[in-house]
Amino acid sequence: MDKEGSSHEPSMPSGGWGSLKEVGTILLQERVPPQRAAILLKQNKPDGYACVSCAWAKPAHPHPAEFCESGAKATAWEITSKHIDADFFARHTVRDLERWHDHDLEDAGRLTVPLRWDAASDHYVPISWDQAFGEIGAHLRQLDPKSVVFYSSGRASLETSYMYQLLARMYGNNNLPDSSNMCHESTSVALPKSIGVPIGTVVLDDFERTDCILFFGQNVGVNSPRMLHQLQEARRRGVPIITFNPLRERGLVSFVNPQSPTEMLTGHETPISTQYLQLRAGGDTAALMGLCKAVIEEDDAAARRGEAPAVDHGFITEHTHGFDAFADKVRATSWSEIEQEAGLDRADLRDAARVYMGAQAVMGVYGMGLTQHRNGVQNVQMLVNLLLLRGNIGKPGAGICPVRGHSNVQGQRTVGITEKPELAPLDKLKEQYGFEPPRDKGFNTVEACKGIQDGKVKALVSLGGNLVRAVPDHGPMDAAWRALPLTVQISTKLNRSHLVHGQAAYILPCLGRIEIDRQGGIEQAVSVEDSTGCMHGSRGMAEPAAGTLLSEPAIVAGLAKAVLATNPKVDWDAWVRDYSKIRDAIADTYPEIFHDFNARMWTPGGFRKPVAAAQRQWKTPNGKANFTVPDSLAVDPDMPDHPDTLRLFTVRSDGQFNTTIYSLDDRFRGVEGDRKVLLMSRADMDARGLHDGERVSASTATSDGVERRVDGLKVMEYPVPPGCVAGYYPECNPLLPLWHHAKESFVPAAKSIAVRIQAKR
Structure with missing residues (x-):
């Protein structure tokens, strides 16, 4: 650390020896022996398991070690030799455990037995699986289905997620919030209006064809380090990378590839960003407006000079709607307003715009730095506006690339985890399973929290995650959690959500994705979707932490059988015995995406779901890609800046x-x-x-x-x-x-x- 009175910003590159040291440290910390650690070589491989950390794309031709520091930490965390059982909970009351740090709670080890909170002793006590399902089912059958929330964290497989949404809808609600509500829902709202699809248009191959990359609010070195391989290769081809971010993140400054002996021995660093603009937090709409203004000013000047245009007018005429209104707004917005809100000089924005205009295929990559704002939807639409100006959507090497977090959060939405009934194939589910799906909107995560606060929500079932810690307003929310009549947590590790719990509380420990899942002696496989919309199979490689654990599909099936009336069209037990039958059901529900699911799930690099905008087909109401006019450049009309804030x-x-x-x-x-x-x-x-x-x-x-x-x-x-x-x-x-x-x-x-x-x- 630097001396006191000077900046603490380190100067080391991402990757390199620091990354290798971190991997070694976490493996030792979690007591993972070398033979068990060797499964890392199967991570993100076509014949291995999908990382349980980020959702970055998995290549058809992977590196020898297709895992990053963050992915290795997630794997070590899951296959740890540390286990906690009934004796642990006999030694510690819940009140005692509340004093533990969050790190120490999870670091205690893998949960191994189903548990029920005992109010009289304030201990979690062991309970049989049959008894747990029976008691939870009895609770839920007594409640109004509209008062129950089924949350999911984003790590569950496509198979589990499909079963989970079916359980919720057969129970009687669309209360299916998930972690996407907390991060990329702004993407899911913005993109359909702008380009007709809720996900990005970029795949890995586009990184090999691009000639310019724009980064907004995404810390690649921490949140998706495997992408650094694509960025390093792009920089070696001379591709400019322009970054807009309030902090200078090391992964976007320089990188030493841990898989390159030469780089490791010489310390040779690859500079990543060719221009790094530290905009004010939330100044993204203003910065994007500045880029658009520079492009349109140059286009207007070129027209006056009789020179080639800076804007792709042919693409705009054929494929878009709303350009004139957007261009008028851009022209009417002053540079002084842009500079004030973005915290950037117009000269820097014009320099970046010149690079953008000099490129033929540009990608816009972004993360939660765009989405987690009052104007998060507008931020995403402004990035689309910039790309549309020069036809940078729907051609090789170009497009928009939201980088998702959890390893299957995008896939969960694909198979029906959504609170919005219009996004779920309810008529098809009715036909398949012979029930009347609920048609009213369910709770998103914020609405679920409000429902918990005002008493409308009576029970929360959580498929993974640590929602107590993840949500806003911890002070007001903590008391509300404790007033819930029922909480059920399906988990691998102990966390705060098990301690700040409802009046009746259950912990249902599950297998992790990396563990071998045997059903009837037969090893099962699952599947996930990555950030680029590609589906991948995943096989567990490690022996389970305990023989008492159930798989996520088995737990969802156990809850369904305890809660729902028997339905001859849904054989939950058959699905658990053979996950290929779940995939057959998914393919029946979503034939356009999942036809021949079982045969295609092992395709190297995954099989991609249809993304119409990538072929310049716009599934918007007007059949066009739409320019949108921003309401304001102001970051936060509800929480404005003051001199003392x-x-x-x-x-x-x-x-x-x-x-x-x-x-x-x-x-x-x-x-x-x-x-x-x-x-x-x-x-x-x-x-x-x-x-x-x-x-x-x-x-x-x-x-x-x-x-x-x-x-x-x-x-x-x-x-x-x-x-x-x-x-x-x-x-x-x-x-x-x-x-x-x-x-x-x-x-x-x-x-x-x-x-x-x-x-x-």
């Missing part, structure tokens, strides 16, 4: 994946042993009389009558844009109001929270 945006460390904390260090930001940290600029620290390392309190600058505060945060000087401050998720979630979410998509606006910082003196 800072704009907080949350980040992840290299020692975590979502709410799972592998370690308390963040080597890419110079943080050691502490996650209660705020990264601030020297100017903002000086304005508040703060010194490096000082402990402060952060409070949300709202006037809704609710105090939101996090104490004991350590200030670290860091190159953050003026007026902005970065803090870790989920530690800063108590500062995020539940009502502070993206318009239309309801994604919590965690990347822009108005806060006040006070020293503890």
